[in-house]
Amino acid sequence: MTISTLAAPFLTTVTQKLQAFGWWLAGFGLFGVFSLMLVDSLIPLVGVPELALVTLILEKPGQWIIAAFMAALGSTIGSLIFYSFVRLAGQRFAKSISPTRRAKIEGLIRRYDILILIGAAVMPPPFPFKPFVICAGLIDFQWWRLFTGLLIGRTVRYAVLAFLTVRYGKDALEIVRHNAGWFFLGVGILALVIIAYNLIVRRRGNGGDGPSEEQPAAGTARPQDA
Numbered sequence: 001m002t003i004s005t006l007a008a009p010f011l012t013t014v015t016q017k018l019q020a021f022g023w024w025l026a027g028f029g030l031f032g033v034f035s036l037m038l039v040d041s042l043i044p045l046v047g048v049p050e051l052a053l054v055t056l057i058l059e060k061p062g063q064w065i066i067a068a069f070m071a072a073l074g075s076t077i078g079s080l081i082f083y084s085f086v087r088l089a090g091q092r093f094a095k096s097i098s099p100t101r102r103a104k105i106e107g108l109i110r111r112y113d114i115l116i117l118i119g120a121a122v123m124p125p126p127f128p129f130k131p132f133v134i135c136a137g138l139i140d141f142q143w144w145r146l147f148t149g150l151l152i153g154r155t156v157r158y159a160v161l162a163f164l165t166v167r168y169g170k171d172a173l174e175i176v177r178h179n180a181g182w183f184f185l186g187v188g189i190l191a192l193v194i195i196a197y198n199l200i201v202r203r204r205g206n207g208g209d210g211p212s213e214e215q216p217a218a219g220t221a222r223p224q225d226a
Helices: 003-026 029-041 047-057 061-089 099-112 114-123 130-138 143-176 180-209
Strands: none
Touching: 003 029, 003 047, 003 061, 029 047, 029 061, 047 061, 047 114, 047 143, 061 130, 061 143, 099 114, 114 130, 130 143
């Protein structure tokens, strides 16, 4: 008998307790959804937060926008707390990711900055989101940039789920899970828009800072050519 076989009943019990705790939190409405998402970022509650969000919106469809934002804010703050643990513990969290995978994710974060975090935060399970937060902590990525990227991504993700819930009811979660490719497409379009905007702003800034021929002041004659 293996260790995993012996531990299975214990893990099942823990999972059931966590799910019960999650549904208890869900009873507090918007605050409950916020709290669920925050806790889920630290201790996985196995799908309860999304179900709670869908249930709340089914009961109060008029609150879908604020519910989506509260879910995104809770998830982002929870991830920021987890990020602070990584900053403190350092290499203890590094062991949870293979060196090859860690190097790849850190390279993506350094190259694409907030954009890659937006993309990771948009993706629904089973996309491996947690390694991006861990790697951000390991390379001392600025907390406010992490917060911005995750908040944008999570807001998009939960806003889509909330809108689909209003439109399609309880089938919204299944629609999201079976159409993850559309999320990749959406992230790609969003990334292109942001990159294009940044390029335009930089070009305008460079154009304004470039050397220009000095104009004579009013009432001053131009020097005559020799």
